[in-house]
Amino acid sequence: MATNAIVQKQTSLLPRWIVRLLGYSSLAAAILSLIVYWYKRFPPSSGPTTASNSSAGWGTRLLGGVASSRKKRVLTLSLKNTVLWNPSSDVDTPNHAFHENAAIFLNRLTQLFDVHVIIHVSSDDEKDQINQLLQNAGLLEKGVLDTRKILWCSTEEGKIHMIRHIEPAVHIEGGWELDDGEDIVRKLRPFVPRLLWVITRRRRSSFNQARLKESDQGIMGANVELADKLLETSVASEIGFAVVEEDGDV
Incomplete structure (x- = not known):
């Protein structure tokens, strides 16, 4: 039980x-x-x-x-004789215009680089004219050129000071109406890792000689690249520009 x-x-x-x-x-x-x-x-x-x-x-x-967190390389660009040119024979009455395809180049450049534009002007009227030119080309719209990074100067020393302060990885120089930018390149060469100097073909040929002139000493270096046109530089190749020669060869 x-x-x-x-x-x-x-x-x-x-x-x-x-x-x-x-x-x-x-x-x-x-x-x-x-x-x-x-x-x-x-x-x-x-x-x-x-x-x-x-x-x-x-x-x-x-x-x-x-995309926004990816850090872009800083590039400073002297606008005259690179993107813009002045066909006027009188510097005091400028009539600036874009080089061919330069506005498209500048637009694409901002996609790859953190671009700071430096513009050497002689008067407020010239500043207004260039500013209107950029506006009409759509370069001041949101997402293209940052208006806070468009810098104006009236002297070469002022330009050099700006560039030294920004500390770019690349600087593109073309001088202005009265100078081709030689002194600027000379003074920036020790401080900027990569310098692109846009000058005339005749001026460039003087650096291809076996022996440089005494006045040209101190300009050239491994970090200085010479070009006749902005669209023929290594930076243009980086952003996808292909220069087509007159005979049709690329």
């Missing part, structure tokens, strides 16, 4: 144990489901995001963040 009682007692306890186990399991499953739902609804911003679990909007913000 005692043995039968023990067996009956154990049998009666078994369903309660199973019920308790099932109850704990259900509770754990519910908590786990809640955690999974919360993680999917509010994914952690610092964690990796894949295309399969991201909405289109989130993917757009992610790509935009990556």
Whole structure:
């Protein structure tokens, strides 16, 4: 009789144990489901995001963040005789215009470099004329040239001071109406890693001689690149410009 009682007692306890186990399991499953739902609804911003679990909007913000966080190389560009030229014979009454394809070049340049434009002017009227030229070309629209990085100067020393302060990785120089920028290149060469000097073909030929003139000493170096046109520089190649010669060869 005692043995039968023990067996009956154990049998009666078994369903309660199973019920308790099932109850704990259900509770754990519910908590786990809640955690999974919360993680999917509010994914952690610092964690990796894949295309399969991201909405289109989130993917757009992610790509935009990556693009904006990619640090661009700083480039300073002296605008005269590179992007702009002055066909007027009178410096005091300038009539500036863009070199061919220069506005397109400048637009594309800003996509690869952090561009600071430096413009040597002689008067407020000249400043207004150039500013209007940039405006008409759409270069002052949002996402092209940053107006805070358009710098004006009235002397070569002022230009050199600006460039030294900015500390660019690349500087493009073309001088201005009364000078080809030789002194600027000479003084910047020890401080700027890469200098592109846009000068006339005749002036450039003087540096191709076996022996440089005494007056040309100190200008040339491994970090100085000479070119007749802005679109023929190594920077133009970097941003995808191909120069087509008159005979059709690239």
